[in-house]
Amino acid sequence: MSRVRSRAPATRRRPYPPARLAAAAAVAALTLVPLFHVLGFVVAEGPEQAADLLLRPRVGELLRNTTGLVIAGCTACAVIGAGAAWLVERTTLPGRRVWTVLMAAPLAVPAFVNSYGWVSVTAAVEGFGGALLITTMSYFPLVFLPVAAVLRGIDPAFEDMSRALGNGPWSTFFRVVLPQLRPALLGGVLLVGLHLLAEFGALQALRFPTFTTAIYEQFESTFNGPASMMLAGVLVLGCLLLLMGELRLAGRVRVARLGSGAARTAAPHRLGSLTPLALTGMAALAVLALGVPLGSLARWLAVGSSTAFPVVALLTTTLTSIGLGVAAAVATTLLAVPVAWLSVRHPGRVSRLLERSTYFAGSLPGIVVALALVTLTVGYLPALYQTTALLVAAYAVLFMPRAMVSLRAALAQVPPELDDSARALGAGPSAVMVRVTLPLIARGLGAGTALVFLAVVTELTATLLLAPIGTATLATEFWSNSYSLAYGAAAPYALLMILISAPAAWLLTRESRSERLPA
Amino acid sequence: MTRTSVRLHDRAVAADGLRVTSVSKSYGPTPVLRSVDLTVAAGALTAVLGRSGCGKTTLLRLIAGFDRPDSGTVTIDGREVAGPRGILPPEERRIGYVTQEGNLFPHLSVAANVAFGLPRRERRAEHRVAELLELVGLDAGFARRRPAELSGGQQQRVALARALAPAPGIVLLDEPFSSLDAELRESTRRAVVAALAATGTTTVLVTHDQSEALSLATRIAVMRDGYIVQEASPVELYQHPVDRGVAAFVCAVVVLPAVVRGRIAVCALGELPVAGPATDGPAAVLVRPEQVVLTGSGDGVPAHVVDIEFYGHDALVRLALRGANGEITARCPGHILPTIGEWVLLAVQGPVTIDAA
Incomplete structure (x- = not known):
């Protein structure tokens, strides 16, 4: 016997919490x-x-x-x-x-x-x-x-x-x-x-x-x-x-995504002689x-004749790439949290608009974002021009959708009723965050961070325009060598780029293979 | 509301388990609760019964503290938790809350779920968890399992154990059995009610299932359009519904036009005694199908069988009265059924109710 769920006032309008709304709006504006x-x-x-x-x-x-x-x-x-x-x-x-x-x-x-x-x-x-x-x-x-x-x-x-x-x-x-x-x-x-x-x-x-x-x-x-x-x-x-x-x-x-993996698999089409x-x-x-x-x-x-391993240069460049990648990944994921939380927990016109605007900004070419930030800072905030902070900001704008997608998916797996249950059991709002929400979205946070890290490590265009003088990443070094036809000298940078991407990529494949938490 | 002011309220009100007084709530322009009053005696189980959208879940959420009333007061165990003097957040109300889906924390084991609401140093005490699991009829071996490994009924039992663990002043059950299939529902209901009775916990059960309310509750509050239209014991509710709507919602009912004279209603089924006071004149009487008895001989109103809905233990028999006197439904035991088209005689057992509306 199935009955219609009697969540009667499911459409009750929950007002946006002002502080969280303001945080999300600030991120979207940025x-x-x-x-x-x-x-x-x-x-x-x-x-x-x-x-x-x-x-x-x-x-x-x-x-x-x-x-x-x-x-x-x-x-x-x-x-x-x-x-x-x-x-x-x-x-x-x-x-x-x-x-x-x-x-x-x-x-x-x-x-x-x-x-x-x-x-x-x-x-x-x-x-x-x-x-x-x-x-x-x-x-x-x-x-x-x-x-x-x-x-x-x-x-x-x-x-x-x-x-x-x-x-x-x-x-x-x-x-x-x-x-x-x-x-x-x-x-x-x-x-x-x-x-x-x-x-x-x-x-x-x-x-x-x-x-x-x-x-x-x-x-x-x-x-x-x-x-x-x-x-x-x-x-x-x-x-x-x-x-x-x-x-x-x-x-x-x-x-609709149907069931959580329990669906029957389809009988495959026979290729036969094909x-x-x-x-x-x-x-x-x-x-x-x-x-x-x-x-x-x-x-x-x-075998490339120009292949050389300038160990110090390779090492410092690798560390720069990793540092930028980690900084941008953490900053981007943190910035995405308020927008993702609002759009999952308070779906409505305003939260949808804020979420969409981050997607739209993220779909702009790196060159456009970089050019805009350069002209803006040169014109109005010269102190910011040629700083690592500006470069990280550009990464955050470009790659926020990646963090957002993972976070949203993770938050959607945490039904708000769990918050209610936890609070009925005596946990205050911050205890709910620490004991329930964070453990449940940890994987999503990790996946989002890994995705942003991967994107930052291989980002070229915005980095070329915005990197402070003297800051070289694996991508820019690879690019400048290969563009000047020093193919052999470029090769180790590409290899390192792939190597430092490997752990994050491995994390992601593990994430996608592991079974989803039941909602 | 500060903690000191809460303490001041502690001794303000008499020791009912729960007292809801003139609580109103609107979402936008739509009123959802209209001046609701509800009292639940300490240790009793009151079912709030109503169709979806009647406001019963909102009432529960106001008691729990997930929403705030527009006006009125809520008192739990003599302590005012919502009212003009302030609103206490849910975590400070000492409530147990069980939802339709159970909502066990998926990242925690059964034991950690049950211990979630206990003070930090008690969370590791395995015997506490085992006791609570036993209370809801589960083996202590379940403690190590993950919620995903449990059946729906087991999840609901664990959810109740989790709610009972901090010894709450009141337990709020929000349709806790409606996502279970029929067989599990019966056994889970029994286990849950037994655990609640064993701990003597004051309980509010929100449900749209009449038989659930009638069989489990000590008192039933029927809600309609944001009002509590009747609050009574199950038997009282069945025998003396305040109006036709409540009567029909609680159990099937036949409505017949009648003329009342001196506590006797004259209608198509003959002269029937009326329960309770009644004013003379035209009225509508309410007859339960199970009051209508089919007799083969003797006195009775003749009718012929139109069709039969068979349920096993009993059947609903639709009958047409002779002449143009309308149709009647009777509930007959499953082992003595008439055949369709057969002529039978009808008698009514027990007094009938006059529809007040």
Whole structure:
């Protein structure tokens, strides 16, 4: 006998606690500073100035390159990522576990290391074709991972139901499976698009100019020219278009995650005689995405004539990267706590707005955030310019969504009724925090921190613009060596980057493998 | 409210287990509780019974201190915990609270859950935990388990043990059995009521399940639209509901038009004695289906059987009275059932109630 739950006034409006609301609003405002600065600049300059700066053949070329790469790259990633996910999750493809790891692993190789791997082997990858190949190989896991997760999580009962209602396997795929995949697919493609708009290192190495590389060059040559701000304005517009497009397409579809892992697994589709073909395809993908960059990295490490191990420089750079990574990870996660808490515990218009604004700020390209912070501090707060604090602030703006996602998920697993139970048992608000909430969200906090750390260690663009003079990270050292064609000297920095990312990455895979706490 | 002022209140009120006086609460423009009064004697179990949305959960949350009343006072064990002089936070009210889902802390073992509300130095005392688990009918071996390894019924028992551990002045149960399936529900109910009786704990049980309220509670408060419409013992509630709505909510009821004359109601089922005082004139009488008895012979009102809803232990038999005199439902024991279409004679046992509304 099932009865409707009688949580009668479940819709009772709980007022926002003022102190926590203020904290969340302050964090959201901080993340929005770069965006408003760029938009404010564009508006202040006015249409005439904008036309002057933007209506040039060079800008036309940038626009063609950027939109071309975004459209082609998103399409390629969608097809490859979703196809690979389906093969791995829903067919009899042998070696499922190995493929899962191999398809996710390219995320651990930053795109600019990937492009170094290719370009140090052959110059043929310069230009559009190479840029498409390399960015696709770097970013298709962004589609693969969410789509695979949904394919794994979909309750096969829906498919059985559809078959029982007279739909064949294909019709079932298009009418039942695909609609459930749509949010994950679109979300992944959106991430790819945002990454492509923001990509700097990989494309610069391939001499393929887009808005992001052009802003950097503009900035390097003229420093703080209005032209680079105007280009940044166009880039922000591009991000807005992508975000709105995704919102429109994904609509308000909600795909419920069903059960907590207890759902039956679906019977896999038999590949039969197509197995060798599928295996070859997957292997080719792994070689292109991982084999080439790692292989050429190994080659440069081993035999490259310019390979040198300046131990002291390597050590100090590694320590700088770790220090920045830890500082930014802790700061970002702490800043995310009030916003995440408010949005989970007090869902409402205001908390949603605050949460969204941090996501939006985080989807801006690193170059835009960095440029905005540079011009802001040079103009208004010169004391902050060229400080580590400013660099950490930029990281916090850029990577807050990563911390937010983990924190939100963790907080959502802590039903507010647990707070009630604890307080009824005599625990005050701070005791509830220490004895109940923190132990339960510790894993989420750890995962968020690890995600931010990983992103900071491989961040290039904002670091190039904002790092105080004399501060070199593994990413910037790798970049300056490889850009000046000292491929051998660059290699150890890439290796170290991968090595210090390993513990955090391992933590994350452990996190995703361990069973979820029951709510 | 400061601690000193609380102490001043301690001796202010008589020693009822719980006293709720003129408590009102609105969410925005919608009133949820309208001047509710409720008294629970120390050691008694009062069920607050009502449909979803009637305000019963809000009442419980006000007693617990998770929400504050707009007006009125709440007194637990003679100590004012909410009122014009201030609001005591839940952790200082000495309450036990058990929810529908149990809400055991997933990161703690059963033992740590049970010991959660104990003072720090008592938390390690294994015998305390074992005693409490035994109290709710669980083996001490459960202490080491994780909440996720327990069945729903076991989780609810542990939740009660956890609530009883700090020896609360009152235990508040918020639909604690409604997420359990029928079989578990019975055994869990028995275990919970036995544990509460053994400790003599004052208890408020919020439920929408009539049979649960009737079988477990010493008193029942029926809530409707934010009012408590009747507060009575289960038997009183069944025999003398204040109106047709309460009567029908508590148990199935047949309403018949009648004319009352001198404590006798004349209706389609004949001349029936009326329980309690009644004014002469036209009225509506309330008859329980189980009062209606089917007889094969002798005196009675003739009717034929329209259909039968069979439940095993008994059945609801729908009957059409001869002529255009309407329909009656009778509850018959499962072992002596009429057949559909059969003509029977109906008699009414016991007095009937006049609908006050």
